[in-house]
Structure formats: structure tokens, C-alpha cells
Amino acid sequence: MRHLDTGFSLRPVQAGTQLSLVIDDKPTRYHIKKPFLPFTKSAVVLAQPGTAPGDSADHAEDAASLVVVKIFDPRVLDDRIATKEKHHWTLAAEQRAAQDRAREDFQWDDSVLYEDEHDPSDAEGLVLRAAQWEQNFFALTMQCFDTERAAYERLRGLQGNAIPRLLGVGRWDVAPTTRAIQPPALIFEHIHGISLRDVDPGLLDPTLCASLVAAVDSFSTLGVCHADLNEGNILFSPPERPMRAVVIDFGCAMLKDGDVSEEEWNETVQFNADATWIRKILQMN
Missing domain, CATH: 1.10.510.10 (Transferase(Phosphotransferase) domain 1)
Structure with a gap:
């Protein structure tokens, strides 16, 4: 299926690449088998624990070890392209948004997105508006993560039956030079279905x-x-x-x-x- 152009490159999650997560403060590696496209609210991949495909000599064992990893990365959010004006991800906007969130007096209110647009000659105003949109996408993505995690906790008795088992909670271990955040991730039982x-x-x-x-x-x-x-x-x-x-x-x-x-x-x-x-x-x- 076609990849939605939100400013997110598929290169880090292509089949055959390595995915580094931190789970319970422990670095964990996965070998990506395939991405589930298109991404809409999160980047979802089929993966296998380990650093190389087929670490086990037993193919049935390899299949049984497969997991689904959902990375809640604001870059893939389809809300970026849901309006006439597209808001593709940029590192600069993400860095500015992260700096704003670090302030003690920071409070997010998405009503600022509906204020008049800045004049094209107002460079600082344009930077601020880009950061505000990034703040919005960050908030929406974290809401999806918090909601899904909480839903699985409430439905714990159905895990392994009517819903997949939630196997772990972690974060994507991305280089700080390339991102201002480390997106959270959920690891699920893979349903061969x-x-x-x-x-x-x-x-x-x-x-x-x-x-x-x-x-x-x-x-x-x-x-x-x-x-x-x-x-x-x-x-x-x-x-x-x-x-x-x-x-x-x-x-x-x-x-x-x-x-x-x-x-x-x-x-x-x-x-x-x-x-x-x-x-x-x-x-x-």
C-alpha cells in the first residue's frame, strides 16, 4: 500500500533494517520483517527479537517469536496532511516544540492554531507557528499512545484471547542528533491471521x-x-x-x-x- 507523505522517511523501518528500542531501561534490538502500510497514527512493523533474520535454526520457533511493534512517532501522523495546508515534519520545528515543553510555565492550548497566520516576512512568527503545529501533532500522538496503553491495561483479562497480548512498553532509541524526542512504543503479540x-x-x-x-x-x-x-x-x-x-x-x-x-x-x-x-x-x- 502507498506510504503517506507526512515528512517521515520509510528508511528506518524498511524490511531488513534493525530497530533499537529501550524497554525497562534495557536496550533491545529487533529485526524488521515488514512495515504495515500505510501508517496513519503510528508506525507499525512486524519484527523479530534479535539482530539478524532467522537467528534460530527452527523456522517454527522464528515465526512464534514474531511481534508487532507500534511506534508512536508524530512524524507519521496522517493529521499532518488532512487539511488543505500540509504540515510536514521538520527537525527544527520538533526541536523548538521540545524546547517550549521544557519551560516550567508551558501549557498547551490548540486554540493558537486558529489564530491569524503570520506574515510571510515574519521569520520568527513562521518558526513559532511551525513549532505550534508540531506541538499539536506531538500532543495528538502521545494521546494515542496513552489511550492504547490504558485500554490494554483495562482489558487485561481479554489479552491473549479477544485482543493481543501487550508484551512490553518502551521507546525508540533514536540518535539525539536526528530527533528531539524518543517516541514511545508498544510491543504486541503477533496475530497470524x-x-x-x-x-x-x-x-x-x-x-x-x-x-x-x-x-x-x-x-x-x-x-x-x-x-x-x-x-x-x-x-x-x-x-x-x-x-x-x-x-x-x-x-x-x-x-x-x-x-x-x-x-x-x-x-x-x-x-x-x-x-x-x-x-x-x-x-x-
């Missing part, structure tokens, strides 16, 4: 579909609304004879905070309609 979009409907057992519906129905009782259910983020595994149904991608989820009343949460649940959508898209297949 096929999406609902591509699966043969004849392979789907009604009992399996019923278990998927029941799992999605339970999300809201655990304080989570997926809010982005579609045929692409429901997987069936293994592809040739599905025995497991899995929901992925919780970066756009809605979470029930402590100060949200039951009435307010029920309104959120009804509005996002996970229960309705899962039944609708299963019925379509």
Missing part, C-alpha cells in the same frame, strides 16, 4: 462470531469504547481455519475517567456504538 475484510465468510463459525460480539460488549463495562471498529481491525486466526477472533488498534478509543458519571459514560457508549458496529459488520460478511 486474516482481516474480516479478506476472510472467506464460510470459514467463520457462528460460535466464534458470538464470542467476538460478547467480548466487544464487555469493553464498555471495563471502561473502554473502541470507537473505530471496522473490517480492517478485526482479525481471525489462523487464516485457513479461524479459531480465534481478535480486535486490534485501540489508539482512538474512548476511556471512562474517574470523574465521568455512569450517565455520561452510557451516552459515550451509545454514541460510539461498538456493540452496534460489531454486529453490523459481522452481518455484512
